[in-house]
Amino acid sequence: MIGNAVFRHYFTGDTTLSALESLTDHVRQTAMLDSVQSLLYWDERTYLPALGGDFRADQITTLSSMLHQRRTDPRVGEWLSELSDDAQVADPHSDVGTLLRQVRREYEKQTKLPQRLVEEVARYSVTGQQAWVEARKSDDFSKLAPFLEKLLSLKREQADALGYPETRYDALLDEYEPNARTRTVRETLERLRQDLVPLVQTIQDANRSAPIDHLKGHFPTAAQSKFGRSTATSIGFDFQRGRLDVTEHPFCTELGPNDCRILTNYDESFFPSALFSTLHEAGHGMYEQGLRTDQYGLPAGQYVSLGIHESQSRLWENQVGRSHAFWEHFYPTTQQVFKSAFGNLSIDDFYFAINDVRPSLIRIEADEATYNLHIIIRFEIEQELINDELQVADLPGAWASKYQEYLGITPPNDADGVLQDIHWSGGDFGYFPTYSLGNLYAAQFFEAADDALAGVDSLMRRGEFQPLLEWLRENVHVHGQCYSPDELIERATHKPLSHEPLMRHLRAKLEPLYLQ
Amino acid sequence: MIGNAVFRHYFTGDTTLSALESLTDHVRQTAMLDSVQSLLYWDERTYLPALGGDFRADQITTLSSMLHQRRTDPRVGEWLSELSDDAQVADPHSDVGTLLRQVRREYEKQTKLPQRLVEEVARYSVTGQQAWVEARKSDDFSKLAPFLEKLLSLKREQADALGYPETRYDALLDEYEPNARTRTVRETLERLRQDLVPLVQTIQDANRSAPIDHLKGHFPTAAQSKFGRSTATSIGFDFQRGRLDVTEHPFCTELGPNDCRILTNYDESFFPSALFSTLHEAGHGMYEQGLRTDQYGLPAGQYVSLGIHESQSRLWENQVGRSHAFWEHFYPTTQQVFKSAFGNLSIDDFYFAINDVRPSLIRIEADEATYNLHIIIRFEIEQELINDELQVADLPGAWASKYQEYLGITPPNDADGVLQDIHWSGGDFGYFPTYSLGNLYAAQFFEAADDALAGVDSLMRRGEFQPLLEWLRENVHVHGQCYSPDELIERATHKPLSHEPLMRHLRAKLEPLYLQ
Numbered sequence A, B: 001m002i003g004n005a006v007f008r009h010y011f012t013g014d015t016t017l018s019a020l021e022s023l024t025d026h027v028r029q030t031a032m033l034d035s036v037q038s039l040l041y042w043d044e045r046t047y048l049p050a051l052g053g054d055f056r057a058d059q060i061t062t063l064s065s066m067l068h069q070r071r072t073d074p075r076v077g078e079w080l081s082e083l084s085d086d087a088q089v090a091d092p093h094s095d096v097g098t099l100l101r102q103v104r105r106e107y108e109k110q111t112k113l114p115q116r117l118v119e120e121v122a123r124y125s126v127t128g129q130q131a132w133v134e135a136r137k138s139d140d141f142s143k144l145a146p147f148l149e150k151l152l153s154l155k156r157e158q159a160d161a162l163g164y165p166e167t168r169y170d171a172l173l174d175e176y177e178p179n180a181r182t183r184t185v186r187e188t189l190e191r192l193r194q195d196l197v198p199l200v201q202t203i204q205d206a207n208r209s210a211p212i213d214h215l216k217g218h219f220p221t222a223a224q225s226k227f228g229r230s231t232a233t234s235i236g237f238d239f240q241r242g243r244l245d246v247t248e249h250p251f252c253t254e255l256g257p258n259d260c261r262i263l264t265n266y267d268e269s270f271f272p273s274a275l276f277s278t279l280h281e282a283g284h285g286m287y288e289q290g291l292r293t294d295q296y297g298l299p300a301g302q303y304v305s306l307g308i309h310e311s312q313s314r315l316w317e318n319q320v321g322r323s324h325a326f327w328e329h330f331y332p333t334t335q336q337v338f339k340s341a342f343g344n345l346s347i348d349d350f351y352f353a354i355n356d357v358r359p360s361l362i363r364i365e366a367d368e369a370t371y372n373l374h375i376i377i378r379f380e381i382e383q384e385l386i387n388d389e390l391q392v393a394d395l396p397g398a399w400a401s402k403y404q405e406y407l408g409i410t411p412p413n414d415a416d417g418v419l420q421d422i423h424w425s426g427g428d429f430g431y432f433p434t435y436s437l438g439n440l441y442a443a444q445f446f447e448a449a450d451d452a453l454a455g456v457d458s459l460m461r462r463g464e465f466q467p468l469l470e471w472l473r474e475n476v477h478v479h480g481q482c483y484s485p486d487e488l489i490e491r492a493t494h495k496p497l498s499h500e501p502l503m504r505h506l507r508a509k510l511e512p513l514y515l516q
Helices: A005-012 A019-044 A050-071 A074-082 A084-089 A095-110 A115-137 A145-162 A168-176 A182-206 A221-235 A271-290 A306-320 A324-337 A347-354 A371-386 A392-407 A433-452 A456-461 A466-475 A485-493 A500-514 B005-012 B019-044 B050-071 B074-082 B084-089 B095-110 B115-137 B145-162 B168-176 B182-206 B221-235 B271-290 B306-320 B324-337 B347-354 B371-386 B392-407 B433-452 B456-461 B466-475 B485-493 B500-514
Strands: A242-246 A252-256 A259-264 B242-246 B251-254 B260-264
Touching: A019 A050, A019 A074, A019 A095, A019 A252, A019 B019, A019 B050, A050 A095, A050 A115, A050 B019, A074 A084, A074 A095, A084 A095, A115 A145, A145 A168, A145 A371, A145 A392, A168 A182, A168 A371, A182 A371, A182 A433, A182 A500, A221 A242, A221 A271, A221 A324, A242 A271, A252 A271, A252 B050, A259 A271, A259 B050, A271 A306, A271 A466, A306 A433, A306 A466, A306 A485, A324 A347, A324 A456, A371 A392, A371 A433, A433 A456, A433 A466, A433 A485, A433 A500, A456 A466, A466 A485, B019 B050, B019 B074, B019 B095, B019 B251, B050 B095, B050 B115, B074 B084, B074 B095, B084 B095, B115 B145, B145 B168, B145 B371, B145 B392, B168 B182, B168 B371, B182 B371, B182 B433, B182 B500, B221 B242, B221 B271, B221 B324, B242 B271, B251 B271, B260 B271, B271 B306, B271 B466, B306 B433, B306 B466, B306 B485, B324 B347, B324 B456, B371 B392, B371 B433, B433 B456, B433 B466, B433 B485, B433 B500, B456 B466, B466 B485
Parallel strands: A242 A259, B242 B260
Antiparallel strands: A252 A259, B251 B260
16 A cells, blocks of 8 residues: 555565565665665755754764675675576666676675775765865865865775776776776867867857846846746656755755755856756756666666766756757746846847856856866866875865966966865765766767757747657666666767767857857 | 764774673664654655655665664663673663663663564554645545554554553553653643633633734744744754754754754744744754753763653743743834734733633644643543544544533534644654643743742843753753653652642733733
8 A cells, every 4th residue: 555565575574585586675775775875965965054064974974884884795795696697698788687787896896895994985075075165165275175185095095995997097987987997088088178179269269259247137046946946847857756955066866766856056146057057957857757766776777877967967958958949938938037137138149148158267157168178177187186196285276277278267266266166075086077978978869869859949949848858768767777878878879979969069059159 | 073983983893892882882873873764754844855755654664674673682682781780880860870771671662572563663654644744635534544543553562562551551651751651641631630621711701802813914934934033043042053944743853963953834824823833842952952962862862751852842832932021022023023913012912812712623723721631632532542442433523522522612624623633643642641741841840940040030021041041951951861750850840740830820821811
């Protein structure tokens, strides 16, 4: 009648289970505890009282420790070896084949990590993020520096314990983009950079200015929130199975098969900030909501990589949300809701303004073209940090000089410079390149969907987003980890990952705006 | 530098600990997991998406199962027997004496309960509460009935497994008011009823009507929320260590030594509802915030009983919040904030209105005098349910006829009748009488504090609430479970618990309003 029968075996201590049933139960149970830990994180970044931080770190550390114990439980090794014949014959893309492959991968990694290291990483990730909030607020890098040093030394230890094929950074990258290699990512981003820099240069030389001042004004939080919710609903985010909340640094987290939470941040003086972050996080959320609930907690029902995850957020933010067709549908309402700002602004000027390209300080506010330069800066810096070629004390300086070199600007302070992102303070070194990979995947998926649907623009003009979402569900979401990111993109687009679709997308959008 | 060293032993797997250190670590660690479970409950009643309920029940069931395993861990039994000599010599009111006494009590109870029963109770408590929300919304008792039947059969099984001195209800009452006996509580409430009924009758016969219509009007949620927060802050609730949120059925929960969350519910058309529930929950919260943080998770740092907990909420709600002196301080601001409703209402009329006595349908909106009749009805009904003398199908009828008998009114529907409280749907049978015990404790504590502080009224008139809070901290909060409720009241007031202070309080307040 009620509840979920999945854990029946576990609860009744049934001992007649096959190895496969036991392994499946164990993995699901671990995922459930993982989701409890995600709630601890979500709450920490939304509602935790000011003085609750220390104890929250204790709670998260405890859960991390328990999760690590479960993931390295010797029974997992026994079940896996009992099932190794099954693994040989199973279709690698089937649910069972995927379960055995991915659990083995995770088990082999986790058993290399000492319990103490796992707990220290968990603890310093929480306290580091708390320190980051303070450091950013007071524009004082020194409040974060000791946490970064500790986290870097822990992450180096982690990489060395895990081992790596070519370079220490490989081991960290693998946490976010499984099986990706630093060298390959570097080559791909280098090809992107070589095409991107001349395009940005041409745009700057063209000396045309988008009317971005029109995006500034007074946009009350309540009106933005209502508008953002309604837009997220229109594109397909299901609020029966999710929420939208407010936080310092927008993110998306999954707390259960029907509980996906996205978070944004309202700037009352600048319209695009919250709206595009809402579309972005809703894109993440719709990927989570498109995973198979019958496989919840198992690899076939989990996202495959952060690059693929980011492709879903960027596709809805950029290919959809910054398109002319999207605004042909939404702009009349937008004008009504924010009459004083947009009442007299034409859709073409609005469209130009939200696609303004110019070198800027803040990654999450960067345009589609220069965004990847922000990523390349971080990707280079974190490799140096992990390889001990750059000291934490020299980080603000390195940051400033790379911004000068790649974007021609220098941050006026650390809050808008090296302190702008939460990632490193949470121990997430190796995460940043997945953003650019996401941009590449997004452009390539969108081209294929556009083809298959005979033009997404005409659908968007009519406010029809369901066909695009369906295409993504069928080609990306429902597969969970049954295909690797490489396999997924080949299956969906019949080509390997390339930077060309993104360049085509950027040229098709920006050349008419700037060069005609 | 950061974090909490308390769990050092646990995390490093240190094996050189004494039995006392091991037991202490184990109990603290259990409390930490318990606090994680409390977050799952809190979130369920505040922010959980509509379809997230089933999985949340799974999560809570899993945690309950883990907690039960920890509480019945055979090592606890071994540590306790190794420490039984210490327990003999320890001062029973010392931290260690309290630890050993209370852990033994809990261990002996928990080991009597089968794992399956613990899990079923946890699961049906969550799904029952979810069913209650639906049943109440649609005024349909049949949506809740099957859950109540299941919960009752589980609670009967629980009582029988635990054993009891005189009657099955003893075993359930003991969960909320440790060591209390049904018979004693029944006698105490009977004495109260005998004095109360004539007082209420005299008031009704006096035929004076409080000007309660002035409390109705339009009170925007935002203004109420701001006013409630500011008032809660004034009386001493610490928002650095807590929060105030919105929920269907107000409550208070503790999620860590510096994380106490209170919840209220705004009625935009009726002023007293949210304010008094905020004062009430803030009273609970200040008790939690007054417990010793150095003993967090251990019996010396935990509340001693629900009756004592309720005494703290009722004292701030009634003895303080419904006093004339309190409003001499707060009424001028109240008039400013809610000018259209109160601008022309005198403080005496306002005071009379918030102390209006009349038989009513809803317990949490009942006045101080008739409130206890609501409790007595529930107390009687739940004894019959647990003893199989009343069937769930007959519950709405029994409810209606008791309301007619004790209060002279009949609920027009179940939503405002038997469906008004969440308790039974969460398996909380045996909880209700602690509300009346709380009223008795509150009046007796307040009399003693009034004596010690040479008149609390004159302090309140000046907006000084700190001395009263300090008295409660010293006489109640800091003792945690070091003294039993009986010992605590004797120590603080030099008398055993009696219904007379409450009757004196009610007569002193109500006779001038109604009988002069």
